[in-house]
Amino acid sequence: MTQTPTGLIDVHHHAIPPAYAKALGDRVAIPGVDYPTWSAEASLDVMDRHSIAAAVLSITAPGVTFAEGDEARRLARQVNEFFAQTVAAHPDRFGAFAILPLPDVAAAKDELAYAVDELGLDGVGLLTSYGNRYLGDPEFEPLLAEIAERGLPVHVHPGTPPAKDLATFDLPPSLYEFTFETTRTVVSLLFNGVLGRLPHLKLIVSHAGGTLPFLAQRLTYGPTIGKYLTDRAPADVIGQLRGIYYDIAMSATSYALPALTELAAPDKILFGSDYPFMPASHTTENVEGFHRYPGWDDQQRTAIGRTNALALFPRLAGV
Template sequence: MLVDVHHHAIPPVYRDALRGIDPIPGVDYPTWEPDRSLEVMDRNGITAALLSITAPGVSFAGPADAPKLARQVNEYFAELVSTHPTRFGAFAVLPLPDVAAAKDELSYAVDQLGLDGVNVLTSYGGEYLGAPEFEPLFAEIADRGIVVHVHPAAPPARDLATFGLPPSLYEFTFETTRTAVSLLFSGVLDRLPDLRLILSHAGGTLPFLAKRLTYGPTIGSYLRGKPPVDVLASLGRLHYDIAMSATPHALPALTELAGADHVLFGSDYPFMPDWHTAENVDGFAGHPGWTDEQRSRVASGNALDLFPALRARIVT
């Protein structure tokens, strides 16, 4: 059994809302249909996929319309999961940066629609997820045991997208790192130890930088006595998908940081094409650093533990 926790959808209402804007600079925004996802899943042995939209989220619609667009996307997801309960789950989109509206949609999406978790971007309005205004939302999410999938977006400062390259090629990994560092050094991860986050793309550059981040108080004495209490332990509590990352370069470092029990399979379809799904499955299946038991945990066991409603639908 293989569960894909990083599988994107582009609902018709969302596709229509995106017309006339450049969603992710330099990125070819793909077409998508549920049947096409199912074909790719079947061809690659993927039992179920947790769907999410990606950047730019819904904030581009403006404060008045973003909550309505989020509601429409989430209702579409609920209908699709109802039609294919053993194949699809879904992460709800929240109309951030409006925290009050996000809390309302969180309750509706989880309690009424029964979606499996929520998906957030790495920053909103130039603020990363460790900013104080987001903590009340994350506190409620942590109290309720809801899983959050964190997906990168284009950097708030567009001049960071240098060299004429699409930001998803390399900046997305840094955006994931930036938001994780903001959560660490703001103390959010210490104050909310039960917050269950899945970071995309093997955590960006975190496996490489994890030990370096412990040197904060050495480099700047003003950081002494401030959070995080234990950088490596905090990062080790997080969960990581391996979309675009099932490679011999990334998997050993990620496993060293988080252990195989905090790693989940992801494909990044359809923003990465179906041939890459096959490539990522092969990279996952062939990684020599896991035992058979660990590989089974990464394939589905970790995801099914995080998403008991999905487990109930697909495990008979």
């Protein structure tokens, strides 16, 4: 199947640059997860076979958090320069989310400027937490404010929970904890007022928002449960949740999509594959689930599969 001008735009598509794989070495990236191999050519083959016109590349957990100080800054720079080279070689097929050396906010701001202003990358990729702090922590708000001011999309990918006492039942955290991590970081952004103060932040969350569609109404009950939350709870929890973008990686199913489409308008939903951490066979499953879901009309399906993403990524739209 060849790529066509009306192909999908995949906003949740990972890359593993050689320098990153070398730096990661024998470390366990995500406990219990089989670490895949990757190449641009393999991605392009999977994309062509599934009518995916373009993919926006990102680094999954643990990002560069396994490195510290100068090493983390160097590795982030190497990854971003690799992304820029890959995009330059295939400008109509790839975009890229810059990786930042967090939790060092000052270094992250420097790398953001370089990655966007010098390399021309398309947005920013963040994890749900750094150390023991989720994205709603006040430390991260200046960075998020700069991202919002620049009008950049920011893709948030879950990682292993920072709390060491969470029961995992000897199962990979990506099997179910990742969905809770997405929920935790968005709740921190909600109840710390960040989403209210940064209404123009183009936040993209993974995997249909984790458990957010299921919990959306429950999250409005904060002041009912505890009066101390009266001044912290957003006046319009549902409205702020509806302002977020949601990718449907691992989620184009008859279980997840009805809940998501009750919460998110069709102009806030984006296609994602999670390749190569989910194999090509899953890309087939997710593409088929996307096309088969009866809750969208043709215009909405085109928006979710393609035009919503092109509105977020003007460089890709231009090519």
